[in-house]
Amino acid sequence: MARIAFQQLAHSYHPAPRGPIDYALRPMDMAFDDAGAYALLGPSGCGKTTLLSIISGLLRPSDGTVLFDGADVTPWAPERRNVAQVFQFPVVYDTMTVRENLAFPLRNRGVPAREASARVDYVASLLGLTAALGRRARNLGADDKQKISLGRGLVRSDVAAILFDEPLTVIDPHLKWELRSRLKELHRQVPVTMIYVTHDQTEALTFADRVVVMAGGEVVQVGTPEALFERPAHTFVGHFIGSPGMNLLPCEVVSGEAVLPGGHRILLPHPPARETLAGRRIELGIRPEFTRIARDGDLPVLLRRVEDLGRRRIARVELAGLALTATLPDGAAPSSDAARITFDPAHLHLYADGRLVEAAP
Numbered sequence: 001m002a003r004i005a006f007q008q009l010a011h012s013y014h015p016a017p018r019g020p021i022d023y024a025l026r027p028m029d030m031a032f033d034d035a036g037a038y039a040l041l042g043p044s045g046c047g048k049t050t051l052l053s054i055i056s057g058l059l060r061p062s063d064g065t066v067l068f069d070g071a072d073v074t075p076w077a078p079e080r081r082n083v084a085q086v087f088q089f090p091v092v093y094d095t096m097t098v099r100e101n102l103a104f105p106l107r108n109r110g111v112p113a114r115e116a117s118a119r120v121d122y123v124a125s126l127l128g129l130t131a132a133l134g135r136r137a138r139n140l141g142a143d144d145k146q147k148i149s150l151g152r153g154l155v156r157s158d159v160a161a162i163l164f165d166e167p168l169t170v171i172d173p174h175l176k177w178e179l180r181s182r183l184k185e186l187h188r189q190v191p192v193t194m195i196y197v198t199h200d201q202t203e204a205l206t207f208a209d210r211v212v213v214m215a216g217g218e219v220v221q222v223g224t225p226e227a228l229f230e231r232p233a234h235t236f237v238g239h240f241i242g243s244p245g246m247n248l249l250p251c252e253v254v255s256g257e258a259v260l261p262g263g264h265r266i267l268l269p270h271p272p273a274r275e276t277l278a279g280r281r282i283e284l285g286i287r288p289e290f291t292r293i294a295r296d297g298d299l300p301v302l303l304r305r306v307e308d309l310g311r312r313r314i315a316r317v318e319l320a321g322l323a324l325t326a327t328l329p330d331g332a333a334p335s336s337d338a339a340r341i342t343f344d345p346a347h348l349h350l351y352a353d354g355r356l357v358e359a360a361p
């Protein structure tokens with residue numbers, strides 16, 4: 001187990017001696033606490049795999065330092081780092097049995113046979129592979145093969161970290177939820193640092209205690225699922241997390257109020273100092289869940305349509321030409337000619353150039 005830290009870590013696949021550097025990962029300082037369950041979440045191309053490969057040692061960063069429990073491991077080869085990795089597609093030995101596949105990483109490390117066998121039995125039961133232990137891997141389907149890959153990653157308890165790179169991509173949808181819960185259960189019992197890469201917010205939010213959200217080669221927020229929902233540090237997080245995402249309204253701040261298009265004014269509970277906003281692009285953020293549509297609401301909106309999303313309904317409305325979404329309470333039937341919207345002041349956030357602006361002290 002290890003605490004993994006980055007100091008001024010950055011990576012460019014095309015280091016340029018002159019001119020602007022084309023970063024796949026922008027310079028960052030951050031740490032993964034020992035024994036934490038993390039998800040690395042972000043859209044395709046944001047740098048997740050690059051970051052994972054730098055941790056495992058498959059890729060040497062062009063800048064900065066990687067520390068495991070304070071030791072500089074930047075030049076270390078993958079074998080020396082003692083990191084287990086599970087990839088998107090199965091990595092199994094077809095001619096071996098499931099038991100032999102699972103025991104392989106333990107045999108390599110010289111773990112005594114009895115201890116190895118107990119560990120294999122435990123991991124197999126966790127992954128629902130017990131009945132298949134004696135079968136050759138080649139005779140199994142894609143789901144079971146990927147379970148073996150997961151098992152090989154999980155079987156050693158002495159690793160510095162376990163890295164998962166979209167491990168459930170090939171798994172049947174109905175099995176995904178079950179395997180995610182099992183990984184979480186395993187983490188509770190064997191607290192190893194786990195880092196789980198995904199572009200799927202449901203996967204990230206159900207697996208991780210802490211989610212690292214990435215965009216454009218940058219870590220834009222590290223937080224609990226609740227923090228990402230309640231207090232997005234960046235408009236990208238507001239938009240990317242949640243379904244639908246946060247409403248963002250361009251505005252100006254004048255005398256403690258946000259002035260929206262159409263001249264509508266919203267009193268800000270904690271207006272920031274003027275200097276922090278000067279010359280920056282300002283937006284007011286509010287999640288659909290913290291709005292209310294009613295006849296006696298604050299601002300007049302045009303009701304475009306109501307959508308049924310299964311567990312809840314949302315209203316698509318327009319405020320001075322801006323499209324917004326609002327969650328509707330059960331049974332609410334807003335009238336299109338008298339709809340008004342109210343924002344819960346406790347959940348209003350102000351962003352400058354995409355970043356959350358803290359209130360003036």
Ligand SMILES: Nc1ncnc2c1ncn2[C@@H]1O[C@H](COP(=O)(O)OP(=O)(O)OP(=O)(O)O)[C@@H](O)[C@H]1O
Nearest residue numbers: 013014024042043044045046047048049050051199
């Ligand atoms: N071997 C490489 N050589 C050059 N550029 C690369 C290489 N690998 C990745 N990149 C570039 O680096 C950036 C980050 O890619 P990376 O694969 O880390 O993102 P990702 O978030 O893992 O994406 P995905 O979810 O699609 O795998 C992208 O712009 C990508 O094109």
